[in-house]
Amino acid sequence: MRGNIMNMEATAHRAGTTRVRGAVTLRVLAALTVGALAGCGGPGGVGAQSPDGDRASESRSASAQLSVSAADGHDTAACSDGNCEIAVFEPVTIRFDGPAGTTTLSVTEVGPDRIEYALKSGNGQSKGGIEGPGQGCLVVLRSDGSSTSCGGMGDGRPPSARSDAVVVQAVTGEDGTALLRVVSG
Template sequence: MDRKWLTPVLLLAVTGCSTGTTGHAHPAGGDLPGAADGRDYAACADGNCEVLVTKPVDLPAGGRGDVDTLAITRIGPGGVDYEVRSAHGGGSGNLTAGCVSTFFRGGGGSACYSGDVPRPQAQTGVLAVRLTGASAAGAVVQLVSGPPGPPPESLVPHIPGFGG
């Protein structure tokens, strides 16, 4: 039997979440942690960087996770609002301290943690975005990606009736 796959053409929007807990190692207000790449937004072009953003800015993501650009559209003490743009579509959402958003061709997701937020692991075909700190003055955003390619099979959506 031939397997048929439905290829989504729109990158799903992912909304961040708030855990409602305290004790994060990453401040939601006050002093910001250091950013390894400072304000060198071009450092994000390979999908791997940690930058300080103090105003809306477009971060190049080099197509990692099927994201060409991660546009930070609003910064506040609770987190950032963003838009993702790619040749296959886009979406928008927000990211708060304690959460990690992931993007890959045809999908995405979000995970929130209490306590220390682990650094995302680099995965083939996936772009992970983590907020390491936010205040009224700015936010520190970290992008982590693996090499280009299809995402792990566990992330590929399987739609009933379409070979899955």
């Protein structure tokens, strides 16, 4: 009889251990499932930044592309004739003919309510930048020099063409997309 009791105890112990293992396995699977579902669409989930930053920049590019309406969209080639309105969300370099020959406009930094740029034409160059909502810089480029003014952009309309000059306007955007306007006279 004693052998039967020991066998029953061993069987009960194994059954209890199996139930405990099964419960632990279920808890682990449930935790993994909840963790995986919580990651979808949130930080670390679908569309999140990978270690090398690829998805974050893809997501940033897609959202920035929709944020500012510009006549020529994001097409820097539209500026090659010295007349364009484009939205930029990352550093770009644009070349066009100006009053002193080839002009190079380089946007060196774009961020929320921030833009920095460098402009070079012939022997002259100008660097500038501005921070703040609705702020911008206006550069008038002539063959004998340039003038720059920065501050509030007022009514937000594009600059007027000026005789024998190229006018460049760079305006900040709150989401990190800046508006560039180039007008040749």
